[in-house]
Amino acid sequence: MSFPLLETDNLSIAFGGIKAVDSVSLTVQPGKIHSIIGPNGAGKTTLFNLISGLYQPSSGRVKLGGEDVTGLPPEQLARRGLSRSFQNLQIFFRMSACDNVMVGRHRHEKTSMLGHLFALPSVRAENARSRDLAMGLLERVGLAGVANKEAGSLSYGALKRLEIARALATEPRILLLDEPAAGCNAIETEEIDRVIHDVAKSGIAVLLVEHDMRLVMRISDHVLVLERGKSLVSGTPETVRNDPRVITAYLGTFGTEEANRA
Amino acid sequence: MARLASSRWSIVLGLAIVIAALPFLFPSNYYFRVAAIVNIFALAVVGLNLLMGYAGQVSLGHAGFMGIGAYSVAIGSAHFKLHGLLAMLIGAALAGLVAFLVGRPILRLKGHYLAVATLGFGLLISMALANEAAWTGGPDGMGVPRLEILGYRLRGPDTWYYISGGALLIGVILALNLIESPTGRAMRAIHDSEIASRVAGIDVAAYKLRIFVLSAIYASVAGSLMAFLNGHITPDGTAGFLRSVELVTMVVLGGMGSVVGAIVGAAVLVILPQALTIFHDYEHLMLGLIIMVSMILLPRGIVPSLLARLRGGGA
Ligand SMILES: Nc1ncnc2c1ncn2[C@@H]1O[C@H](COP(=O)(O)OP(=O)(O)OP(=O)(O)O)[C@@H](O)[C@H]1O
Ligand SMILES: [Mg+2]
Numbered sequence: 291m292s293f294p295l296l297e298t299d300n301l302s303i304a305f306g307g308i309k310a311v312d313s314v315s316l317t318v319q320p321g322k323i324h325s326i327i328g329p330n331g332a333g334k335t336t337l338f339n340l341i342s343g344l345y346q347p348s349s350g351r352v353k354l355g356g357e358d359v360t361g362l363p364p365e366q367l368a369r370r371g372l373s374r375s376f377q378n379l380q381i382f383f384r385m386s387a388c389d390n391v392m393v394g395r396h397r398h399e400k401t402s403m404l405g406h407l408f409a410l411p412s413v414r415a416e417n418a419r420s421r422d423l424a425m426g427l428l429e430r431v432g433l434a435g436v437a438n439k440e441a442g443s444l445s446y447g448a449l450k451r452l453e454i455a456r457a458l459a460t461e462p463r464i465l466l467l468d469e470p471a472a473g474c475n476a477i478e479t480e481e482i483d484r485v486i487h488d489v490a491k492s493g494i495a496v497l498l499v500e501h502d503m504r505l506v507m508r509i510s511d512h513v514l515v516l517e518r519g520k521s522l523v524s525g526t527p528e529t530v531r532n533d534p535r536v537i538t539a540y541l542g543t544f545g546t547e548e549a550n551r552a
Numbered sequence: 553m554a555r556l557a558s559s560r561w562s563i564v565l566g567l568a569i570v571i572a573a574l575p576f577l578f579p580s581n582y583y584f585r586v587a588a589i590v591n592i593f594a595l596a597v598v599g600l601n602l603l604m605g606y607a608g609q610v611s612l613g614h615a616g617f618m619g620i621g622a623y624s625v626a627i628g629s630a631h632f633k634l635h636g637l638l639a640m641l642i643g644a645a646l647a648g649l650v651a652f653l654v655g656r657p658i659l660r661l662k663g664h665y666l667a668v669a670t671l672g673f674g675l676l677i678s679m680a681l682a683n684e685a686a687w688t689g690g691p692d693g694m695g696v697p698r699l700e701i702l703g704y705r706l707r708g709p710d711t712w713y714y715i716s717g718g719a720l721l722i723g724v725i726l727a728l729n730l731i732e733s734p735t736g737r738a739m740r741a742i743h744d745s746e747i748a749s750r751v752a753g754i755d756v757a758a759y760k761l762r763i764f765v766l767s768a769i770y771a772s773v774a775g776s777l778m779a780f781l782n783g784h785i786t787p788d789g790t791a792g793f794l795r796s797v798e799l800v801t802m803v804v805l806g807g808m809g810s811v812v813g814a815i816v817g818a819a820v821l822v823i824l825p826q827a828l829t830i831f832h833d834y835e836h837l838m839l840g841l842i843i844m845v846s847m848i849l850l851p852r853g854i855v856p857s858l859l860a861r862l863r864g865g866g867a
Contacts, residue, residue, distance in 0.1 A: 342751060368753030380748035382741045384809070393741045397753035399734040403762055406733030407726045413733055420734075460752060 293356065295320045295495040296372075296464050301340055301350035302519075310336040312519035313350065318464060318512075323486065323496045325506045327530075328516035329539065334499040335377055337516070338466050341497070342374045343367045355463065369397050371463030375453035375470055377499070383442035387433055387452055390441050391424035394459025427455040430488075432481050447474040454485060464495040471502050483509060507531060515539065560728045563812055567724060571717035575710070585709035585781075586826055591716035592777045594818035595723045597802045598811055599770020602727055604800070605808035606736065607763045608743030609659065610667045613674025614799050617768040619681055619791025620647040621775030622696075626785055627687055629697040636699035640776040647772030648765045655764040659757065674796045681787035693786030696779045712781045719777060720815070723770060727811050730766075739763050740809075771799075805846060807853025816854050820846075 294317035301314045311333045318324045326334050339345040343364040351360045354370050382390050405413045428434045431451040471479045490496050500506050513530040515522040523533045600614050624643025628634040658669040682691045699706045730736045738759050741749040746756050779785045806817020828835045850857035
């Protein structure tokens with residue numbers, strides 16, 4: 291029995307009286323893909339923001355690897371092995387694709403500014419190592435060809451994958467992906483599917499928010515349905531798919547929304 | 553050509569050649585003096601550009617740090633009989649310390665709020681320098697004893713041209729090294745997305761503070777060199793608000809996020825007013841006009857805009 295890598299315990303936050311996330315408890319195991327689905331505004335991104343330290347919960351706890359990390363800022367969570375991508379891209383637009391990914395290496399690099407100013411041999415060696423690792427990751431997400439292009443000039447689908455590569459560069463123990471396939475074409479989605487699979491296989495815990503139901507049902511080990519901040523149903527893809535409450539939620543709001551997307 | 557102009561060693565080599573070759577074109581000492589002033593401002597602007605152009609944090613009070621460097625040299629050698637070089641080092645350390653203490657609270661501010669807070673800091677320094685007349689000579693300023701090294705008195709503008717040129721070269725090398733390092737990537741990342749930087753494990757507040765301190769040290773060394781060159785300094789001339797604005801203008805005009813741009817910006821803004829004296833009464837008008845037109849035609853600053861055109865394959 292493996293112990294959970296990430297645990298949230300009755301996590302809640304309210305904005306002006308509206309409970310965007312309301313007592314959500316979940317556990318994610320290493321090497322498993324845990325998906326969160328739900329209609330627009332259900333609180334999926336807000337839940338990610340709570341877990342990754344961008345928001346402070348009004349109540350509830352977050353545990354990472356057994357340690358209580360509630361309220362820690364994102365940079366400290368990063369050092370403990372948590373990384374994420376963003377639904378509304380957070381790209382370093384003026385840097386090259388390769389430099390974007392290299393930023394992900396930050397927590398593994400030495401931080402002596404004096405060493406950096408004088409470009410000591412150890413710093414140059416480390417730079418080269420970071421660059422190699424970044425190039426490898428770009429290759430993995432199919433972006434090796436644009437490594438030296440300014441990120442601002444890349445397509446939306448490419449930027450989505452660039453975010454994944456950057457997050458992987460931190461060598462996370464848990465990876466939070468917020469709609470990684472949104473706005474991607476079929477080929478790109480397949481590529482992302484494969485990457486997520488590989489990531490989980492390598493033992494990293496994956497927490498995934500995704501609207502593409504076929505993708506979710508195919509790759510998830512566990513699915514949690516959120517509705518208006520509350521956890522509605524939680525279980526294997528099979529149980530969730532056949533749950534009448536989910537079907538209602540889908541046909542109600544989700545179904546029309548999916549239809550609008552098409 | 554465009555790639556050549558952006559690679560690290562070609563920049564350093566090119567700058568070294570220019571600094572070494574220019575004197576052959578100088579008909580008089582006056583030219584050495586103007587060129588030395590260019591070097592000195594360029595040094596401060598390279599530092600400020602790390603803060604503004606790379607890390608994306610504005611400072612409208614950076615001349616305050618130049619003032620600290622200038623007056624450390626003047627007060628150190630006049631009142632405490634310290635060696636000029638030692639006084640310069642103390643000035644740099646002092647500027648770094650002040651930047652550290654001031655930066656912690658004000659770098660939490662963003663955009664216009666940060667601009668106004670740094671502006672306040674600059675005013676504070678120049679007021680203090682003007683008021684402490686017993687130490688600083690007040691608004692009229694004070695003399696700076698000549699620097700003496702191994703019995704030689706360093707005085708001529710040509711000597712200071714070469715010294716300031718060397719200092720600029722060192723400042724440029726260090727800045728270029730930094731930009732291509734994890735620290736450099738962290739500061740560029742902070743400029744584009746603080747959230748993504750934090751998620752990547754970057755302590756945003758700590759990095760802003762580091763760069764602020766570093767840029768303050770650049771400005772302080774530049775201020776010290778200015779004091780040595782001029783032999784006389786005033787609060788307004790070193791630390792005044794207009795000086796701060798001048799530094800920011802040099803950064804933006806030359807090109808944010810470009811080390812070469814910083815030097816070009818400094819050169820243009822130091823040399824133009826000298827060249828425009830032929831227009832007599834219309835000198836300031838012409839200067840303003842040229843700056844405006846330059847920003848309209850080259851909106852990303854002189855160097856980045858021209859480089860983009862070269863890369864674009866155009867003329
Ligand atoms: N910073 C904030 N301030 C105020 N309200 C917020 C904030 N962040 C989120 N909300 C609100 O919380 C609710 C949940 O939003 P959230 O973005 O988490 O939904 P979501 O499930 O990610 O939706 P989508 O599928 O559209 O991405 C929404 O009603 C939203 O308006
Ligand atoms: Mg969302």
